[in-house]
Amino acid sequence: MTPVTLAPDLRVSPICLGTMTFGEQVSEADAHAILDQALALGIDFLDTAEMYSVPARAETYGATETIIGRWLAQRPGVRQRIVLATKVAGPSRGMPWIRGEQAGLTKAEIIAACEGSLRRLRTDVIDLYQIHWPARNVPMFGALAFDPSKDKPCASILEQLEAMDTLVRAGKVRYVGLSNETPYGVHEFVRLAEQHGLPRVVSVQNPYCLINRSYENALDETCHRLGVGLLAYSPLGFGLLTGKYDDTGLAHAGPPQGRLALFESMRKQRWGRPEALAAARR
Incomplete structure (x- = not known):
């Protein structure tokens, strides 16, 4: 596979292995077999998240990262061969076991979440650390219209970037990205990063397939003009x-x-x- 460049020293296989089923419908043994086969086929880009497995349950919170961490621990040298991406969950969407219902993705919450992911993944550094969904109120996960009446207090984009900067400077994160974001959100993250000398997002992970082409409604132009890569999720529409x-x-x-x-x-x-x-x- 011809590698794709997300950043000058961040090159990934054009296919990324998503892992959100590991620990729920996919057993640990099967997950490890899938990971082995993916690596053998040249897929060196793995994506997970702290909230996985899916469907999300308190009992399986962090299970996917734990499974990947054990896979890495059992295979010396493999960590250096892969690009490992994970995500910090945004404010609760019916998942109070992740930092409670009132969490707003503060700097302290992001740093604590990263530390938890590092422990479960048994690694010293995350190659791409993404915000799973925005802290602010936005239409996402199938919603279409923005409703300002649903706004709630949350950490500012600047505070979230400052948290990422702390993690990058500590050597715990190499690059940062977004997920389920809007054109406005991507633009603001880039603008504030450049204005304040903070880490610039290199990617946004949003749905894109034949039955969800919302990326083509302005986000494509935003990413093109700002040089932000798209990690298309659910390319087969689930x-x-x-x-x-x-x-x-x-x-x-x-x-x-x-x-x-x-x-x-x-x-x-x-x-x-x-x-x-x-x-x-x-």
């Missing part, structure tokens, strides 16, 4: 674009191993909507 689901979100045939088939809660979310299934069939 599996909908493989054709394996019927119009209810259940598997057509065979064991019900897909996430929509396994977890009823997921059939009620964006990828399980009737409109999404209809669009995928087209």
Whole structure:
């Protein structure tokens, strides 16, 4: 695979292995086998998050990072061969076990979250540390319209960048990125970083596929003009674009191993909507 350059000394395989199913529908043994096979095929870019496994539960908080950490510990030298990305969760979205309901992604919260990820991953440094979703109120995870009445107090973008700067200066993070962000958010993170001499985001991880092309609505121009890379997640539309689901979100045939088939809660979310299934069939 021809590497892709996210930053001068951050080159990654063009395919990144997402791991949010590890620890829920994928056992640790299977996860380790998948990781081994990915590395053998030239995929050296791994992405995870502190809140994984998904669907999120208090009992499996941090499970995916823990599984990856054990995989790394059992394979001396592999850590130097991969680019490891993880994410700090934003303010609670029905997950009070992650810093409580009132958390606003403060500097102290970001630093503490990073320390926890480093311990679970059994590594001294995270190559790409991303903010999983914005601290401020924005339409995301399938929502379309901005509603200012939903605004709540939260840490400023500047404070979040200062937290990242502390981690970069301490050698615990190499580069920083965003996820589920808007054009405004990406622009503000870049503007404030340049204005205050803080770490500049190198990437944004947002959905992009045939049934979710919201990236093309202004975020594409923002990333192009600011030199911010896109890490496209759910490129197969959560599996909908493989054709394996019927119009209810259940598997057509065979064991019900897909996430929509396994977890009823997921059939009620964006990828399980009737409109999404209809669009995928087209």
